[in-house]
């Protein structure tokens with residue numbers, strides 16, 4: 001179980017004055033800025049849950065994944081995952097988690113993905129038969145057999161992302177953290193990944209936390225969604241009950257799945273979003289985004 005209690009976190013950045021003169025000045029006196037990401041964040045996630053984490057850019061989603069995986073340490077409060085504090089980075093904890101940052105790769109660029117899988121299996125000390133079976137299972141389910149022996153730099157984004165998922169799951173973690181795993185992928189690849197993640201969750205009871213800007217990602221995957229705005233949860237519930245709290249003057253871009261692998265965009269005023277979405281059908285909607293504003 002994941003428990004977050006009264007979590008506080010802030011980033012401290014040192015300002016950089018422009019020009020050579022400024023750089024010299026900074027050597028003696030540096031101005032620093034503290035940015036509070038969370039002041040008092042609370043969340044419980046039960047074992048086996050699939051939780052969608054949504055929110056506008058800069059809300060604090062990636063930071064939360066970094067805190068949950070022990071990459072960074074809280075400034076206050078508590079994170080507890082099965083009795084362990086992530087920032088201790090104990091071996092037993094690291095064996096329990098898998099993480100994928102959509103914008104970062106853990107595959108070696110010039111080597112085939114299988115080389116990275118082998119390395120990860122060694123790091124986790126997997127028994128050869130256990131590794132072989134799991135790799136067979138993952139390569140089949142994610143349909144990557146044709147290209148795992150090609151250098152990673154020669155793979156498409158979707159092919160690479162499927163290999164990244166294998167890296168995150170090869171050691172069969174109990175908790176899987178995914179930060180925008182379908183960013184930039186076509187609809188067919190997105191669907192393949194959704195299906196795979198659902199199966200992984202149902203077969204092994206893997207707890208999955210996924211951040212995304214795509215309503216379709218969250219709708220298809222998560223039983224529960226939390227919406228974060230400026231470091232606070234403003235919604236915690238089902239996707240169907242998500243409130244839309246907007247002014248009537250705003251417009252929204254609705255991205256539609258055309259059914260042939262391509263997408264269409266239509267822009268509608270806020271007061272028409274609900275009726276248009278109902279008419280089109282939720283299953284054909286990829287995302288609904290506010291136009292010209294950073295918000296949900």
Ligand SMILES: Nc1ncnc2c1ncn2[C@@H]1O[C@H](COP(=O)(O)OP(=O)(O)OP(=O)(O)O)[C@@H](O)[C@H]1O
Pocket residue numbers: 011012013035037055056057058059060061062063064
């Ligand atoms: N390394 C850093 N140093 C200073 N500030 C940071 C750092 N990383 C993130 N921030 C700030 O912390 C806030 C939360 O960032 P975070 O990346 O968690 O947001 P996010 O919800 O994941 O956004 P996005 O949807 O754009 O990925 C933002 O205001 C960002 O500018």
